[in-house]
Amino acid sequence: MGDQPVIDPTGPRLVYVQVADHIQGRIRSGDLALGSRLSAERDLAREYGVAYDTIRRATALLRERGLIETVHGRGTFVVAVPPDNGD
Amino acid sequence: MGDQPVIDPTGPRLVYVQVADHIQGRIRSGDLALGSRLSAERDLAREYGVAYDTIRRATALLRERGLIETVHGRGTFVVAVPPDNGD
DNA sequence: CTATATTTGTGCGTATGTATG
DNA sequence: ACATACATACGCACAAATATA
Numbered sequence: 001m002g003d004q005p006v007i008d009p010t011g012p013r014l015v016y017v018q019v020a021d022h023i024q025g026r027i028r029s030g031d032l033a034l035g036s037r038l039s040a041e042r043d044l045a046r047e048y049g050v051a052y053d054t055i056r057r058a059t060a061l062l063r064e065r066g067l068i069e070t071v072h073g074r075g076t077f078v079v080a081v082p083p084d085n086g087d
Numbered sequence: 088m089g090d091q092p093v094i095d096p097t098g099p100r101l102v103y104v105q106v107a108d109h110i111q112g113r114i115r116s117g118d119l120a121l122g123s124r125l126s127a128e129r130d131l132a133r134e135y136g137v138a139y140d141t142i143r144r145a146t147a148l149l150r151e152r153g154l155i156e157t158v159h160g161r162g163t164f165v166v167a168v169p170p171d172n173g174d
Numbered sequence: 175c176t177a178t179a180t181t182t183g184t185g186c187g188t189a190t191g192t193a194t195g
Numbered sequence: 196a197c198a199t200a201c202a203t204a205c206g207c208a209c210a211a212a213t214a215t216a
Contacts, residue, residue, distance in 0.1 A: 015200065040184055051201040056186090072185050073209035101203070127181055138205045143183095159182050160212030 007048055016057035019048050020065075023058065027067055028082050038068065038076040094135055103144035106135050107152075110145065114154055115169050125155065125163040 006022050007015055026032045038044065041059065045052045059076060062068045070076040094105050113119045125131065128146065132139045146163060149155045157163040 041186095042184085053202090054200065057199095070185070071210085073183080074211080075184060096204090103203080129181080140204060140206085144203085157182070158213080160180080160214080162181060162213095 007050060015050055016054045016061065019044075019050060019054060019058035020061040022048075023062060024065070024067060024082055027078055028084065032078050034078050034081055036078050037074075038078070040075065092136065094137060102137055103141045103148065106131075106137060106141060106145035107148040109135075110149060111152070111154060111169055114165055115171065119165050121165050121168055123165050125165070127162065 007018050023032070023038070032038065038059075039047060041055045042052055044059075045055045048055070059068065059070065063070065065082070067078065067080050067082060068076050069079045093109050094102055096102055098105070110119070110125070119125065125146075126134060128142045129139055131145075132142045135142070146155060146157065150157065152169070154165065154167050154169060155163050156166045
């Protein structure tokens with residue numbers, strides 16, 4: 001992921017929305033399977049090259065979309081797969 | 088260590104880098120021998136007078152430098168000694 | 175096998191400072 | 196003035212892995 005930056009800070013779309021959409025794409029594609037755990041939030045921040053604050057916003061968005069659930073002390077897990085026309 | 092503070096929060100160098108460099112110096116000097124275990128992360132935080140988060144950053148840096156390895160539930164161990172001109 | 179203690183892993187909330195649009 | 200975004204730093208709570216009694 002690091003070689004092909006997925007996030008464009010200069011683009012019109014908000015960075016945290018870009019991150020959320022990208023994670024959603026990984027869930028839809030099966031890269032992040034149902035029930036699997038996402039990387040730790042601080043690790044996601046490093047992987048995407050964004051700030052921790054931005055990851056918090058992105059996961060909050062995915063939680064609102066019902067795709068993930070977060071358990072204090074355990075991590076964040078995929079609980080639903082969006083339909084192909086989910087965007 | 089407590090009487091002579093090693094860390095300067097007001098200095099130009101980042102706190103977690105100061106901590107990492109100081110631990111690296113202890114490894115280089117033999118104070119922390121090859122294979123030995125570091126203090127628990129939360130104890131290190133107390134000893135250095137910094138936050139746990141800062142210790143996590145410092146150890147992450149030393150892990151990247153290949154000097155230490157961490158095992159969940161066991162601790163953090165010295166796996167390499169930097170050369171004298173390592174800085 | 176159960177229970178406890180130790181240690182790391184993770185998340186949650188907050189604060190400060192800088193920079194940009 | 197305001198929102199977004201980045202980076203660092205602090206403190207706390209809950210969970211998991213490991214070792215030992």
